[in-house]
Amino acid sequence: MPIRLIAAYFLMITGSAFAIVTVLGLLRFPDVYTRIHAGAVVLTISAVLVTMGTAIYVWDFFLSAKIILIGIFFLFSNPMATHAIARASYKREIALPKEYEIDAYSDYLGRDV
Amino acid sequence: MEIPTETQPEVESLNKLMKKTLISVVLAGVAFALYQNFSLMPGYEGLNVGLSNYIIESGLKDTGSLNLITAVLYDYRAFDSLGESTVIFGAVSGIVLILSRKMLPVSSKGLSFIVKRTLGIMTPFIALFGLYVITHGHLTPGGGFQGGVILAAISIIFSIVYGSAFDYRRYSPQTKTALETGGALTFLGLGLAGIFMEGAFLHNLGFLTAETGTLISAGSIPYINIGVGFKVGAGLAIIFYSMIQKTFEEDF
Amino acid sequence: MAVLEIILVVFLVFSALMAVRFDEELISIIFLSIFSLILTALYLLHKAADVALAEAVIGAGLNTAIFMSAISQIRHGDSD
Known part of the structure; x- marks a missing residue:
């Protein structure tokens, strides 16, 4: 087996492990914001790792470039969507942020808006 | 004046029975018509004979389109x-x-600054992908x-x-x-041009064909693609735009 | 290949049942979106790329947005 395939499989397996960690976090965390945290951080790196592994696996210039473009799209879009969801759930007071002792975002909103 | 209390439920139940009978008759008629329609269809003859084999073998020669599904959609079955x-126009x-009440909708401030900047970077690429899918349809x-539909998604992104x-x-x-x-x-103009130049409505225009595999080949199929693309995108954007007029008022 | 197809079909039926079963409209819409996504994967597995593209764009993208705006209008009440 050439070393390129080994690197590709390593990246894909690492990405899949991060995806499993994401599912565990979604199931085990207590409320909305921590679940969103799991979905944002770990799922982004998982998708990027899997796309990088696929780009190494096919190893053709144009195909790899397209797949890496898809990975960059993930890198932009997933944190942005997560940010939008978290902000909307904060504004709608879905998970009662007053329960926490530290609520820095309300101070930020008081300064900004 | 005495109200005939006894007969009222009987009339109700009779009405219900009439309604049920009528519905059953209509359903049976529709089922019979559909069955007759099905029995008129030609039977399945296998992959190597019949209509599908004809399209697979001579679709490229007839239309010049590498994508046989587009060849069927916009040449063989363009009507x-x-x-x-x-139907989409209707x-x-x-x-x-039904839904549009006034010309100017209730405006909203939109989402936060981060989302606006990020989509400002990504929206041109979405538009480019939509145009690529339209123009390379053959x-x-x-x-x-x-x-x-991808182009209509841009309008949805702008609205939200x-x-x-x-x-x-x-x-x-x-x-x-x-x-x-x-x-x-x-679309209609290309169909009429098919009448005047080739003798049949929506016939593929032969003088527009070029070398197979280039961008402007396959007769009138790319132009029909462009027309259908803009028509569908604008139509679905109009649908979404007239549905959101009173919603999304809050600033999330 | 066959194992993947069986798993996808099982999840397809499951998501369709869930979409019918819940009373909350939002959950039904999310399950319909998941249904379209699994159907896209099945179409790609059977090498029908055109239908897969249409299903992904319409089922998972456009339908969700239009349904969301519709239930948002319902919940805002019938003011004029």
């Missing part, structure tokens, strides 16, 4: 595609007639319909993320109506 476009007209998977007033300023309903009508007229 059906014209009917589908008319749906758009109905929804606009070479790669895709076509007018799919690319048109930047507020509906931004969408109104960029692509006003007049512009969308002009685009939709232009697309439909392109």
Whole structure:
């Protein structure tokens, strides 16, 4: 087996492990914001790792470039969507942020808006 | 005056029975008509004989389109595609007639600064992908319909993320109506050109064919793709735009 | 290949049942979106790229947005 395939499989397996960690976090965390945290951080790196592994696996210039473009799209879009969801759930007071002792975002909103 | 209390439920139940009988008769009639229609269809003859084999063998030679599905949709069965476009036009007209109340919608401030900046970077690429899917419909998977829906997604993004007033300023309903009508007229004009040049409605225009695999080949199929794409995109954008007029007022 | 197809079909039926079963409209819409996504994967597995593209764009993208705006209008009440 050439070393390129080994690197590709390593990246894909690492990405899949991060995806499993994401599912565990979604199931085990207590409320909305921590679940969103799991979905944002770990799922982004998982998708990027899997796309990088696929780009190494096919190893053709144009195909790899397209797949890496898809990975960059993930890198932009997933944190942005997560940010939008978290902000909307904060504004709608879905998970009662007053329960926490530290609520820095309300101070930020008081300064900004 | 005495009210006949006994007969009232009987009339009700009789009415219900009549209604049920009528519905059953209509359903049985529809089922019979569908069965007759099915029995008229030619039977399945296997992959290597019959109509599908004909299209697989001589579709490229007849139409010059590498994507055989686009060849069927916009050359062999182009009349059906014209009917589908008319159905979308009817749906758009109905929804606009029912739902649109005023010209200027209630504006919203849109989402936060981060989302606006990020989508400002990504939206040109979405538009480029939509145009690619439309114009390469005869070479790669895709076509007018799919690319048109991708273009309509841009209008949805504008309405949700930047507020509906931004969408109104960029692509006003007049512009969308002009685009939709232009697309439909392109389709019909190509059909009429087929009558005058080749002798049949929506016949593939032979003098437009070029070397197979290039961007402008396959006769009139790319132009029909472009027309259908703009028509579908503008129509679905009009549907979404007339549905959000009173919603998304809060700033999330 | 066959194992993947069986798993996808099972999840397809499951998501369709869930979409019918819940009373909350939002959950039904999310399950319909998941249904379209699994159907896209099945179409790609059977090498029907055109239909897969149409299903992904319309089912998972456009339908969700239009349904969301519709239920948002319902919940805002019938003010004029």
